[in-house]
Amino acid sequence: MPRRSLLAGASSLGLLAAAAPPAAATAEAPAAAAGTRHWVGGWAAAVTPPARRGRSVTGFAHRTLRLVVHLSVGGDRVRLRLSNLYGTRPLDLGAVTVARRAGGAATEPGTRRTVTFAGHRSATVPAGAEIVSDPVRLSVHADRDLVVSIHLPRPTGPTTWHGGAKQTSYVSTRGDHTADERGSAFHERILSWFFLAGVDVATTAADRTVVAFGDSITEGGAIPDNVNLRWPDVLARRLADAGRRGRGLSVVNAGIGGNRLLSDVGTGADGRIHLGVNGEARFARDVLGQTAVSDAIVLLGTNDLGAGTGVHRGTRVTAGQVIAGLAALAGRAQAAGIALHAGTITPNAFLGPAGERMRAQVNHWIRTGRAFDGVVDFDAALRDPAVPRRLRHSYNSGDGVHPNTAGMYAMAQAVDLSALGRAGTYLLPVTGSGTSRGRPTCAPQPVQHSPG
Numbered sequence: 005m006p007r008r009s010l011l012a013g014a015s016s017l018g019l020l021a022a023a024a025p026p027a028a029a030t031a032e033a034p035a036a037a038a039g040t041r042h043w044v045g046g047w048a049a050a051v052t053p054p055a056r057r058g059r060s061v062t063g064f065a066h067r068t069l070r071l072v073v074h075l076s077v078g079g080d081r082v083r084l085r086l087s088n089l090y091g092t093r094p095l096d097l098g099a100v101t102v103a104r105r106a107g108g109a110a111t112e113p114g115t116r117r118t119v120t121f122a123g124h125r126s127a128t129v130p131a132g133a134e135i136v137s138d139p140v141r142l143s144v145h146a147d148r149d150l151v152v153s154i155h156l157p158r159p160t161g162p163t164t165w166h167g168g169a170k171q172t173s174y175v176s177t178r179g180d181h182t183a184d185e186r187g188s189a190f191h192e193r194i195l196s197w198f199f200l201a202g203v204d205v206a207t208t209a210a211d212r213t214v215v216a217f218g219d220s221i222t223e224g225g226a227i228p229d230n231v232n233l234r235w236p237d238v239l240a241r242r243l244a245d246a247g248r249r250g251r252g253l254s255v256v257n258a259g260i261g262g263n264r265l266l267s268d269v270g271t272g273a274d275g276r277i278h279l280g281v282n283g284e285a286r287f288a289r290d291v292l293g294q295t296a297v298s299d300a301i302v303l304l305g306t307n308d309l310g311a312g313t314g315v316h317r318g319t320r321v322t323a324g325q326v327i328a329g330l331a332a333l334a335g336r337a338q339a340a341g342i343a344l345h346a347g348t349i350t351p352n353a354f355l356g357p358a359g360e361r362m363r364a365q366v367n368h369w370i371r372t373g374r375a376f377d378g379v380v381d382f383d384a385a386l387r388d389p390a391v392p393r394r395l396r397h398s399y400n401s402g403d404g405v406h407p408n409t410a411g412m413y414a415m416a417q418a419v420d421l422s423a424l425g426r427a428g429t430y431l432l433p434v435t436g437s438g439t440s441r442g443r444p445t446c447a448p449q450p451v452q453h454s455p456g
Contacts, residue, residue, distance in 0.1 A: 347381075
């Protein structure tokens with residue numbers, strides 16, 4: 005049965021808005037009471053197994069990582085989610101701190117806070133497990149950087165990481181430099197995040213989280229590093245403005261470069277091998293497992309279609325298989341009480357005639373099949389009106405696949421904000437002091453690996 009009907013007469017940016025609330029939600033979920041503080045997702049990264057070579061395989065020993073993340077929402081407490089999901093040995097966290105960023109590897113004076121785990125300053129995360137820190141009192145701001153410093157006193161072995169950060173982070177010289185405000189010990193620059201899977205924020209500005217779930221176009225694609233102009237970043241700013249009018253939602257990015265809906269490992273449009281379990285397998289962790297989720301926007305399928313020669317389970321991928329995979333995600337979201345909004349697959353210069361025909365079939369089904377709570381017509385937002393199979397010139401980064409920053413802006417503008425935040429009865433109000441007194445916030449939890 006269809007969950008919601010779609011409105012005709014979409015805007016020139018191609019949004020087809022959903023007309024009625026999902027079955028799991030009321031007609032309009034009540035806004036949080038003024039001043040009520042909730043936990044929401046402030047930032048996230050979809051973690052992957054280590055690559056074939058490099059630091060993700062060799063890991064770190066006796067070093068401090070200084071990871072820079074950009075928050076979508078501000079508040080007065082944070083807590084960290086750290087992952088050893090793909091590790092082969094226990095991960096020892098010697099010391100962890102958070103601080104507001106001053107610039108480069110430097111932190112804003114007076115903002116450094118020690119992070120504890122069940123009241124302890126160090127922790128060990130078993131292989132295949134994740135851990136959540138105690139809440140930390142620190143005033144943080146929307147659209148600003150947070151610095152997470154992690155001392156790794158013993159060899160980590162292969163890492164759990166996110167390779168395509170589009171954000172510069174740092175590695176120190178030998179030793180514990182988590183308290184270094186000037187950042188003078190951090191000489192090595194990296195463009196990946198290691199072990200850090202999420203930052204939750206306790207805030208009165210939002211009470212639900214929107215997850216952007218996709219491939220490199222969602223991850224950041226071809227935009228410059230360190231500009232925070234991915235379409236989920238721009239969407240977060242739109243929602244922050246709307247939040248000041250009583251509709252506050254945070255946004256987290258669960259994009260992975262080269263990711264496919266149906267199969268685990270693929271070659272991205274840039275010709276590089278990207279790692280990450282398929283979208284169906286990681287949906288539970290990267291969408292359903294995020295904090296206080298009300299909505300997810302899924303944009304997957306272009307890497308499955310490939311050049312019309314994508315292979316799944318030994319046979320060539322069909323449009324029907326991609327449609328079935330997306331429909332399965334819609335059913336799982338409905339069962340979890342989360343609204344799933346489907347993004348139409350955008351033009352891709354690497355698609356041959358067969359792939360382009362399949363893209364058109366999948367997009368027609370997304371627009372008319374009524375399987376989702378809403379449709380965001382990214383294809384209509386980005387395509388060249390004269391030649392719909394290709395990106396509009398002013399939105400093309402140059403590779404014919406990834407939008408530039410103007411294209412990312414157009415994608416974010418294609419999202420109907422009024423269609424978001426209606427689902428999600430799963431709210432996380434913050435009570436008490438918000439700090440641990442020795443009781444675990446979350447003990448390390450073993451994670452089941454889904455088959456690819």
